[in-house]
Amino acid sequence: MEKDMERILISEEQIKEKVKELAAELSKEYKGKNPLLVGVLKGALPFMADLIKEMDIYLEIDFMDVSSYGNETVSSGEVKILKDLDTNVEGRHVLFVEDIIDTGGTLAYLKDMFKYRKAASVKIVTILDKPTGRKLDIQADWVGFEVPHEFVVGYGLDYIENYRNLPFIGILKPEIYQ
Numbered sequence: 001m002e003k004d005m006e007r008i009l010i011s012e013e014q015i016k017e018k019v020k021e022l023a024a025e026l027s028k029e030y031k032g033k034n035p036l037l038v039g040v041l042k043g044a045l046p047f048m049a050d051l052i053k054e055m056d057i058y059l060e061i062d063f064m065d066v067s068s069y070g071n072e073t074v075s076s077g078e079v080k081i082l083k084d085l086d087t088n089v090e091g092r093h094v095l096f097v098e099d100i101i102d103t104g105g106t107l108a109y110l111k112d113m114f115k116y117r118k119a120a121s122v123k124i125v126t127i128l129d130k131p132t133g134r135k136l137d138i139q140a141d142w143v144g145f146e147v148p149h150e151f152v153v154g155y156g157l158d159y160i161e162n163y164r165n166l167p168f169i170g171i172l173k174p175e176i177y178q
């Protein structure tokens with residue numbers, strides 16, 4: 001798969017180091033709060049797995065699967081829930097774990113929904129942030145790396161369901177899209 005890459009943006013080593021940093025900050029923040037970490041499928045899977053192994057506190061995990069209504073030209077922030085949580089979030093400290101925030105549509109919707117469900121707190125950690133893509137006023141509370149306004153793959157992020165298993169993050173060669 002590496003031959004399909006135009007360039008590597010973030011190496012496996014850089015990711016590992018950053019995940020450790022984030023895990024240390026999150027452990028401090030959530031110690032004694034038994035947080036519920038909610039991974040948004042499928043992209044957050046590698047980050048979630050690496051992050052929780054570095055967090056030395058009591059915590060729980062759960063997953064949601066969502067899809068955007070319509071297409072990327074629709075910026076209503078409306079999402080369809082394909083798989084909901086198995087956990088009641090009332091009174092819980094919820095931490096969303098994401099692969100990337102682009103328009104912000106997905107997380108703006110989920111954050112509102114979880115406030116409505118009476119979570120004690122709702123925060124976001126994302127390994128990648130693409131601030132130039134933002135259409136809704138939403139920020140992550142913890143960000144791994146900012147990426148430029150380009151389509152990235154690897155470490156959970158796909159191009160038509162491939163490349164999620166790359167241990168690094170990069171940009172595909174233009175001919176791959178043809």
Ligand code: 5GP
Pocket residue numbers: 043099100101102103104105106107130150151152153157158159
């Ligand atoms: P948002 O709702 O913030 O626009 O969208 C977030 C979702 O769009 C991400 O979880 C991811 O699935 C997808 N996405 C946004 N930017 C990229 C990108 O550069 N590469 C890939 N592979 N997916 C992206």
Ligand code: MG
Pocket residue numbers: 040041042043044098099100
């Ligand atoms: Mg995602």
Ligand code: MG
Pocket residue numbers: 158
């Ligand atoms: Mg995708």
